[in-house]
Amino acid sequence: MKGLKLNKYKLLELFAPVFGFIVSLLILLLVVMLVGERPGKVFAAIYKFTFSTTSRLATVFSIAIPLFLAGLAVAFAFRAGVFNIGVEGQYFIGGMVGAMAGIYLKMPSFLHIPMVVLASMAGGALWAAVPAILKIRKGVHEVITTIMFNSIALALVNYLVNGPLSGVEPGTNLEAQTRHIRDTAMFGTLNHVFRALGLNIPDHVYLDYSLIVAIIMGFCVWFLLFRLRYGFEVRAVGTSTDVAKYAGVRIGRVQIGAFLFSGALAGLVGLQEIFAIRGFYTFEIASGIGFDGIAIALIGRNSPIGVVFSSIMFAFLKQAGYGLQLYTSVPNSVIYVITGLMILIIVVSNEVVMRYIRSLRKKEAV
Amino acid sequence: MEMFFDFILKGLEMSSPIAFAAIGAVFSERSGVVNIALEGIMIITCFFIVWGAIVFQSIMMGLLVAVLAGMLIALIHAVVSVTFRVDQIVSGVGLNILAFGIARFLSQKIFAQEAQSEINAFLFPQVMGISVFVFALIPITAIAWFVLYKTVFGMRLRSVGENPDAADTLGVNVFWMRYAGVLISGGMCGLAAATLYPSQWVSGMTSGRGYIALAAMIFGRWHPVGAVLAALLFGYADTFRIMFETRIPIPGQFVQMLPYILAVVVLAGMVGRSRAPAADGLPYGKGEE
Numbered sequence: 001m002k003g004l005k006l007n008k009y010k011l012l013e014l015f016a017p018v019f020g021f022i023v024s025l026l027i028l029l030l031v032v033m034l035v036g037e038r039p040g041k042v043f044a045a046i047y048k049f050t051f052s053t054t055s056r057l058a059t060v061f062s063i064a065i066p067l068f069l070a071g072l073a074v075a076f077a078f079r080a081g082v083f084n085i086g087v088e089g090q091y092f093i094g095g096m097v098g099a100m101a102g103i104y105l106k107m108p109s110f111l112h113i114p115m116v117v118l119a120s121m122a123g124g125a126l127w128a129a130v131p132a133i134l135k136i137r138k139g140v141h142e143v144i145t146t147i148m149f150n151s152i153a154l155a156l157v158n159y160l161v162n163g164p165l166s167g168v169e170p171g172t173n174l175e176a177q178t179r180h181i182r183d184t185a186m187f188g189t190l191n192h193v194f195r196a197l198g199l200n201i202p203d204h205v206y207l208d209y210s211l212i213v214a215i216i217m218g219f220c221v222w223f224l225l226f227r228l229r230y231g232f233e234v235r236a237v238g239t240s241t242d243v244a245k246y247a248g249v250r251i252g253r254v255q256i257g258a259f260l261f262s263g264a265l266a267g268l269v270g271l272q273e274i275f276a277i278r279g280f281y282t283f284e285i286a287s288g289i290g291f292d293g294i295a296i297a298l299i300g301r302n303s304p305i306g307v308v309f310s311s312i313m314f315a316f317l318k319q320a321g322y323g324l325q326l327y328t329s330v331p332n333s334v335i336y337v338i339t340g341l342m343i344l345i346i347v348v349s350n351e352v353v354m355r356y357i358r359s360l361r362k363k364e365a366v
Numbered sequence: 367m368e369m370f371f372d373f374i375l376k377g378l379e380m381s382s383p384i385a386f387a388a389i390g391a392v393f394s395e396r397s398g399v400v401n402i403a404l405e406g407i408m409i410i411t412c413f414f415i416v417w418g419a420i421v422f423q424s425i426m427m428g429l430l431v432a433v434l435a436g437m438l439i440a441l442i443h444a445v446v447s448v449t450f451r452v453d454q455i456v457s458g459v460g461l462n463i464l465a466f467g468i469a470r471f472l473s474q475k476i477f478a479q480e481a482q483s484e485i486n487a488f489l490f491p492q493v494m495g496i497s498v499f500v501f502a503l504i505p506i507t508a509i510a511w512f513v514l515y516k517t518v519f520g521m522r523l524r525s526v527g528e529n530p531d532a533a534d535t536l537g538v539n540v541f542w543m544r545y546a547g548v549l550i551s552g553g554m555c556g557l558a559a560a561t562l563y564p565s566q567w568v569s570g571m572t573s574g575r576g577y578i579a580l581a582a583m584i585f586g587r588w589h590p591v592g593a594v595l596a597a598l599l600f601g602y603a604d605t606f607r608i609m610f611e612t613r614i615p616i617p618g619q620f621v622q623m624l625p626y627i628l629a630v631v632v633l634a635g636m637v638g639r640s641r642a643p644a645a646d647g648l649p650y651g652k653g654e655e
Contacts, residue, residue, distance in 0.1 A: 333470035340464025
């Protein structure tokens with residue numbers, strides 16, 4: 001009987017994200033009709049870009065990898081009550097440190113690849129360190145400092161790629177970029193594995209080693225949060241700092257650790273683009289993924305498993321946006337509108353559901 | 367000498383969008399609502415001042431449209447964070463993404479370009495090389511100070527941010543006061559847009575000024591005059607960057623970091639010496655502990 005009731009609450013908690021997703025899609029439909037497109041044409045465009053072939057579907061999963069890592073980074077910090085908006089800057093710096101390890105270190109491949117992964121994590125954690133320390137020691141709210149650090153990171157890598165780390169031969173007319181990463185540090189793809197499983201994924205779709213990294217990190221975060229004492233402390237701090245304090249948790253230490261680990265996870269966001277797709281570093285690696293990560297974490301309710309689903313859904317939305325851009329008169333930016341709305345609807349309906357659950361529990365207690 | 371005057375005036379112009387937004391932020395936070403959506407609201411107001419001016423062929427109408435648009439977006443923040451008591455930062459982040467999308471979407475549909483609008487020729491007249499509207503900052507700062515500290519409304523607004531329970535007991539409507547604070551901050555973003563290149567909307571033109579305005583408000587100790595003075599600091603730092611970037615022997619990218627590093631340093635040095643309103647950032651629910 002008790003187990004049944006728990007399940008009821010769990011189901012109610014799932015209501016908010018599902019409701020948010022559905023309402024957002026309905027709004028998308030409304031916008032589409034206001035713009036004067038036929039819904040049929042719009043759905044055809046979305047279908048064509050997302051589900052129509054194995055290759056398209058695989059692309060959705062491919063772009064979900066960096067999104068997952070970004071969402072995981074934000075979610076982990078959230079769990080400890082830290083709002084890490086700095087994922088953007090952290091992966092720009094993390095990617096650069098990783099790329100440097102890939103360019104300037106010489107070692108066999110089986111060492112070099114873990115090395116660049118660790119270097120990227122170190123870079124991301126490094127960039128999170130100052131906002132983390134300022135938050136704990138000085139009480140400066142991390143939202144403003146991390147946003148400032150995003151801008152600083154962008155200018156910094158812009159300088160480094162154009163200056164000391166530039167790998168562009170004088171006279172050639174290439175965009176600013178570093179030297180090429182050594183072959184020993186380059187990520188192979190897993191496409192042959194999927195082919196062996198009967199899924200024919202063409203070579204231009206990147207299901208590369210960063211997928212393995214993402215799976216390992218997802219498992220690590222789950223294990224840390226739900227199986228270790230530290231994870232319990234993280235969740236306690238995130239739920240209520242007062243209660244955690246009375247229970248003897250050292251809040252500052254827990255939050256600094258979570259902030260740094262979140263930065264380390266963020267450092268991994270650029271892996272796919274740098275080590276599998278481009279093979280060099282440029283400040284023009286895809287931007288905005290850090291902010292997508294906030295939406296993904298919120299929609300995934302800050303749990304590693306939730307983030308798996310929400311990052312795939314987000315990748316689907318992104319691809320759908322490109323489809324709309326190409327085949328209809330609905331601009332790609334509608335996806336940002338939908339994302340913003342989805343966040344707002346989810347948090348509002350979540351609040352309403354939580355209040356409802358609380359009142360149910362009160363009644364049960366009586 | 368001429369360059370010095372140029373620097374003083376240009377600096378004032380560069381400071382005023384941050385200053386207007388920071389004054390607005392003071393009202394919002396004094397009522398107890400953190401408004402991180404300032405950045406997104408500014409994106410929207412910058413778009414609508416250009417659109418309004420072009421459509422009605424008058425910058426005053428553009429300003430009116432921008433103020434209304436700013437208040438409308440702010441209203442969403444108020445509904446989500448005051449009525450539904452959602453975490454104010456989460457609501458602000460969601461709104462920023464939404465605003466970014468709305469501006470680009472409208473630009474694509476109205477001006478057939480996603481990242482920039484048409485040129486708007488209806489501008490405020492220039493005085494000494496800068497927009498005359500910049501000088502409105504002085505009376506508006508004075509009015510903001512007067513409203514906050516010398517009127518019943520201002521006192522109630524501040525009481526709601528300090529101790530909503532007590533204010534509620536004394537018959538102050540906490541919700542309406544907080545709505546007012548947030549809506550004022552949205553309207554002020556409309557004024558900010560009037561001094562931030564109203565000749566054309568370009569995606570990304572606000573470049574973090576909404577967040578800088580928040581930093582200015584904190585540095586200004588949640589006081590309108592303090593916030594404006596802090597905004598001047600950031601505005602002049604930015605003007606210095608623009609005017610002297612090419613003459614300084616250090617790489618341009620480091621000069622570009624200046625306002626952001628300044629914001630972090632200022633915030634790090636400030637804390638402990640200033641205090642946020644006691645109920646700032648906390649949702650208020652009647653009869654809840």
